Amino acid sequence: MGGPQGEAAAWLWAEYRLLLVTVAAVLLPVLLTCWCSVRRGRRQEAARRGPGSASGLGPGAHCWLYTDLFSRPAYCSVCGQACLHGFYCQCCGLCVHESCQAQAQRRLRCKESRQVPGPQPQPHHWVRGNLPICNSCCVCGLQCGGQPRLCDQRCAWCQRVAHDVCLAQAPTACDLGPARRAIIPPRYLYTVSRRRIEGDSDQFSYMCPENWSPILILANARSGNNMAQGLMGEFRTILNPIQVVDLDSSTPHKALELCTLLPSHAARVLVCGGDGTVGWVLDAIDEMKYKGQDQYIPHVAILPLGTGNDLSNTLGWGAGYTGEVAAEMILQNVLDGDPVKLDR
Incomplete structure (x- = not known):
């Protein structure tokens, strides 16, 4: 078709084709991102529910986390081949292919909390x-x-x-290495959880390092643009895995029960989150007072990860954590911190 009508049709078709290309260029990355996120979520859920997951199904169970790309060259702990993506254990550091995960769980044990x-x-x-x-x-x-x-x-x-x-x-x-003062020894935890006489945990202090002050990590995994997820993995690598609690799957009240297995006034708690998370933990500590457990109440430190970090800034812990301080240094800062009273 020639003339003005043909030119108009050709122009419309060119515009229509450009529109289709633009829509495809915009939607395709979004759809691919959503598809990858769904697949990642399903893998994470399978790792969480599968045998040897973080739910703690028996001693030696791994705390698997799936990654699309390891941050450095990694090799599968089962087959020994290079591993670009797959599962790694946040507690002991095993890296495995997705197809080798079940075999790793059977053959290779994780470090045990007890x-x-x-x-x-x-x-x-x-x-x-x-x-x-x-x-x-x-x-x-x-x-x-x-x-x-x-x-x-x-x-x-x-x-x-x-x-x-x-x-x-x-x-x-x-x-137990340089962080021994902050770690709950697995043999101590096994012994005290079975033989402890109420109010007399000090009788087992001979099993612990000198100047011992164990640190509990209570983290909101969704705080700090999911930065807490990576931090919990670093702390699980250093500490006894039972010392790191994800408040997305547990509560401060349950997590603080571990303090009753420790010597009086020995424990310290590092809260990773914003003012809301800190308030939640402090409310649980208030309940310990009502139950007459004053001798087990821990000192509280804050790692500010939320959008509102006014309390942390006031107490000198900073207005926000951006990942510039290593986990080992954070633990040392908590051990060296001087307690101050907070009037609520």
């Missing part, structure tokens, strides 16, 4: 491969994990590392 005491000191919990970038062997002092394969060992408790060939010469006893 451990039966024995005649020998607490042993290391060695995990092979996927070591931190900056490290040195506790035996020879050279760097570990530098080869592009699954190699060398790391203790999930004290965080010491050793070459495979040096492992036999490493100390057999684990002292």
